[in-house]
Amino acid sequence: MRIVRSVAELRAVVGSRRAAGERVGLVPTMGALHEGHLSLIRAARAGSDLVVVSVFVNPTQFDDPADLAAYPRTEAEDVALAASAGADVVFAPEAGELYPDGYATTVTVTGPVAETLEGAKRGRGHFDGVATVVAKLLIAVAPDAAWFGAKDAQQVVVVRRVVADLGLPVRIEVGPTVREDDGLAMSSRNTRLDPEDRVRALALSRALRAVQAAVDAGAGARAARDAGLGELAAEGVQPEYLALADPDTLEPVTVVDRPVLALVAARVGPVRLIDNLTVTPAGTPAVDPASTGAR
Amino acid sequence: MRIVRSVAELRAVVGSRRAAGERVGLVPTMGALHEGHLSLIRAARAGSDLVVVSVFVNPTQFDDPADLAAYPRTEAEDVALAASAGADVVFAPEAGELYPDGYATTVTVTGPVAETLEGAKRGRGHFDGVATVVAKLLIAVAPDAAWFGAKDAQQVVVVRRVVADLGLPVRIEVGPTVREDDGLAMSSRNTRLDPEDRVRALALSRALRAVQAAVDAGAGARAARDAGLGELAAEGVQPEYLALADPDTLEPVTVVDRPVLALVAARVGPVRLIDNLTVTPAGTPAVDPASTGAR
Structure with missing residues (x-):
């Protein structure tokens, strides 16, 4: 080395x-x-x-x-x-x-x-x-x-x-994003979370999974996003954004008819955190996030 | 080829x-x-x-x-x-x-x-x-x-x-800048000059030589620039700029105590032309412009 x-x-x-x-x-x-x-x-x-x-x-x-x-x-x-x-x-x-x-x-x-x-x-x-x-x-x-x-x-x-x-x-x-056992996306900034904020930070990954679950249950993009917002609100986490976006252009998506990115950013205590998940339409196999992106 | x-x-x-x-x-x-x-x-x-x-x-x-x-x-x-x-x-x-x-x-x-x-x-x-x-x-x-x-x-x-x-x-x-026999810097845009403007265009190179001549005669930067402006005015050419500048930073120069760039831009008829000359202090050998510039 x-x-x-x-x-x-x-x-x-x-x-x-x-x-x-x-x-x-x-x-x-x-x-x-x-x-x-x-x-x-x-x-x-x-x-x-x-x-x-x-x-x-x-x-x-x-x-x-x-x-x-x-x-x-x-x-x-x-x-x-x-x-x-x-x-x-x-x-x-x-x-x-x-x-x-x-x-x-x-x-x-x-x-x-x-x-x-x-x-x-x-x-x-x-x-x-x-x-x-x-x-x-x-x-x-x-x-x-x-x-x-x-x-x-x-x-x-x-x-x-x-x-x-x-x-x-x-x-x-x-x-692919590597996560702690409880779902928190690994980040160098996580070390700055105090124990209470460390728990609240789970709202981000939970919100993204809620978006996927809602899509799986037949919800449209708007209702799926609302499901994610609900998870954030339940922990009192105010998102800077929670968005569904095209994986190549990042333009907003209103219909989940293909794999799309769900992205979230929020401040938890003093720490700004981000996370994302590739959300697939109901009935299609999950996509490895590593394989998405331009080209 | x-x-x-x-x-x-x-x-x-x-x-x-x-x-x-x-x-x-x-x-x-x-x-x-x-x-x-x-x-x-x-x-x-x-x-x-x-x-x-x-x-x-x-x-x-x-x-x-x-x-x-x-x-x-x-x-x-x-x-x-x-x-x-x-x-x-x-x-x-x-x-x-x-x-x-x-x-x-x-x-x-x-x-x-x-x-x-x-x-x-x-x-x-x-x-x-x-x-x-x-x-x-x-x-x-x-x-x-x-x-x-x-x-x-x-x-x-x-x-x-x-x-x-x-x-x-x-x-x-x-x-180095290649010039026509009469001093006009070669430019792809020169073909768009009509015969009358082709004559007036000589004011640019003449202005730059006048700056050098004034410096050679002991003029300061300001008087040298004025000499150049006089050549432009004599042909009725309004410069967009006629400037003395540091060859590396292009910041304005007020004293010609080292080789500096004299740069001129002007519209002659429908054609915008530029030219420049490395002006050297009185008593120093002329500098090949190709050897000036950063680094």
Whole structure:
């Protein structure tokens, strides 16, 4: 396991392996690794000769300075966990390495893909930050494939858009959301929930399952969404949104006649949480969320 | 000489040559090739094993639909000229190949580099369009080096910024402005000047030489600029700007104590023209404009 701090060293390490014909896999993370990340690293390990895990709390994608300040930073543990899951290289640059003085370039995705849901709630800067740092990482590592988690569903759609639009020669792979036994989607932010909020946070995954259950019972999109809202209300959780959306365009869906994304965001205590579930029409087999998305 | 229409074919053609260890050079153009472009292609030929010339009138960088509509399109001649100057491949895609349905990604450079001068006069969209298409071409071709003309001085600064900021692994080379015998900077738009405007257009290069002459005679930046303005006024040409600027940042310069850029833009009849000259302090040797610019 090698820890790399500079883009130049990263290129040297990866370039020599690629030149030898090896397949390079990248798992971009903001650190605070949990089982969700580790499942992505294992998938990358299975599909690559060289696995690079980036650990970078990207300041430009935080709309809220308090959220950035509170974001957990646990590099020593991250390095050990990444190694245990099969990483060969951890790329953990300082912010100044990716954004030196005079830095002035942003990659922006426009349209519903980036402007609805998280884009609307967190502001335009969030996905600008995501699109820019992911483009930079993909250019620096030039991997054959990069792995992202389905939990950040809109991020996946935005990243697919950037990769397709800029023509970056990389395959985007999506790993399923990993959940605690009680259904809570794993998130680095979960560590900031106190015991009471930890219980209330279950309302998010319960709401998404209620949407699916209502669809299974023959409800339309609107009634299914209401069922989800009911679960949130029962825990006193005010959603920022609970939406049914097209998995490729993220445009609102009014009829569940194909697999669609149900997405939820809510603040539970001091912590903003998101979750999503691919909801399938009544009578069709459930879809692995990892297989949804653009293209 | 091979004409390529799709990014996929381009990657296949270039990739096999790169894999064989050959050096790839790119000359991005909007076609209507003149001696300025040909000098860049010859320079790329001298420095590369495979020379790709892109010919693409990029719609997203035109602020003025009339300018886009009037921009000369002369593909058959361009292909013959590119071949004569040493091109191996002409990449001439349709707009839909680079911007298919659903396209939503823009590369933006913020700050004075992109927001002053041409950025202020043509609007933000101009350099967004330039930055985006150049990033896409550099990603598609992945050349060792790409050649740009010093005539589009601000474009060079913006491109250098994008390449540095996104970490694109390419060397940016700049070829000097090629001029007609009477001093007019070569431009694809010159063909749209009627005989009378063709004479008036000489005021731009004359103004830039007047700035240098004034500096040589000991004038300060302000008096030197006034000398340039006098040449424009003598021909009844209203400048959009005549500015002295730092070659790296394009911030305004008030003292010519190092080589600085003098830049001018003006409409002559129906045609908007630009030109620039690297102005050196009195008593220092003239600088080849190709060697100026960031980094």
